[in-house]
Amino acid sequence: MATPERTGTVVLLLASSTGGVGQHVRALARGLTDAGQSVLVCGPAATQDQFDFVAAGARFAAVEISASPTPADARAVGELRRVLAAEQVRVLHAHGLRAGLVAVLARPAAPLVVTWHNAVLVGGLRGGLSRLVERVVARGARVALGASADLVERAAALGAQDARLAPVAAPVLPAPRRGRAAVRAEFAVAANQPLILSVGRLHPQKRYDVLIDAAARWRDRTPPPVVVIAGSGPAYLPLAARVSAARAPVTLLGHRTDVADLLAGADLAVVTSDWEARQLFAQEALRAGVPLVATAVGGLPDLVGDAAVLVPPGDVDAVEQAVRHLLDDDQGRAELGRRGAARAATWPTETDTVAQLVALYAELAVPDADASTGRR
DSSP: OOOGGGSSEEEEEEOSOSSHHHHHHHHHHHHHHHTTOEEEEEEOHHHHHHHOTTTTTOEEEEOOOOSSOOTTHHHHHHHHHHHHHTSOEEEEEEESHHHHHHHHHHOOSSOEEEEEOOOOOOOHHHHHHHHHHHHHHHHHOSEEEESSHHHHHHHHHTTOSSEEEOOOOOOOOOOOSSOHHHHHHHTTOOTTSOEEEEESOOSGGGOHHHHHHHHHHGGGSSSOOEEEEEBOSTTHHHHHHHHHHHTOSEEEEESOSOHHHHHHHOSEEEEOOSOOSSOHHHHHHHHTTOOEEEEOOTTHHHHHTTSSEEEOTTOHHHHHHHHHHHHTOHHHHHHHHHHHHHHHTTSOOHHHHHHHHHHHHHHHTSOOTTGGGOOO
8 A cells, every 4th residue: 555655746847958957857767766656757858868767767748848938938837737737746846947937837736846956157137037037946846955055055045945955966877888098099199198088068157168278288298188078068169169279189079978988098087167066077087086176166165075176267277287286296196086986985876865855755745734725
């Protein structure tokens, strides 16, 4: 016989995603299903095509939520309402502000949880609209979960009735399929030549312009490092133009599915973002024992502690000097790699994340004054 806290469906809602949020929702779908939960994922059809939530054990229903606000949001609200009306929903868990807004506007009868994955960094009219969305989502959710402490503080400051930390664990990468020599041969890296790796969406937030400008200065080294950036996104063309103009030893690899292999061949990992919560690549690098240089932004300092070299955001000089120092210090680089692997062993796992959510969903299943009134 089903227990009350397991009765009904957990609905996971996300907007358009090609990276970390989609990976996280897929991991949750698999973990919650394995834990005996009934799971329905709702989001754009393209997310199902990329992440295959059905193969993870969930059902899927298309709710087309784009990455940016559009008039089509009204249609997405209607689609979500129709999906929810056909289900016995125990909890609606939206991921990201875009999905959170659609969920709030749908006014679900079930408790609404929203995970805040990203900070609002843009200014102007678009930034003002995004900050309005933040406020609506913060006040409309039963529980706001922040992927980093600054996001929890932001949600609480905007009026969230219950804001909690919920670290997002990076999925464990598969074992590398190629050895170090084979990976380095792909990029024509000589035996004594450093290979520097960064992985992430090609988006202005990632500040790959900083890495490219720093890499251009490393041409004076003998031999110069080879820098590769794996990822796709809207900033590809301006970044490619910058690489060419600066004559930087940087290759934009596009989307890759062999990050474990790339890490096996790398001597150093670099993150130059203006903001991150618990960036997946930073987690992957430390788990692999690859020394990391990263910006001291968002949740990264709490994530890495003293197991990475932290630099200010937007500072080409700091990135250049930190990388140069590590390349000249074989022993220090090896020690940093060891500290990184040890730090990674202390992080919550995907299993821990799922257990936290199962406990939260059970907590929300207990009737209270709000739940007895039906719709929020």
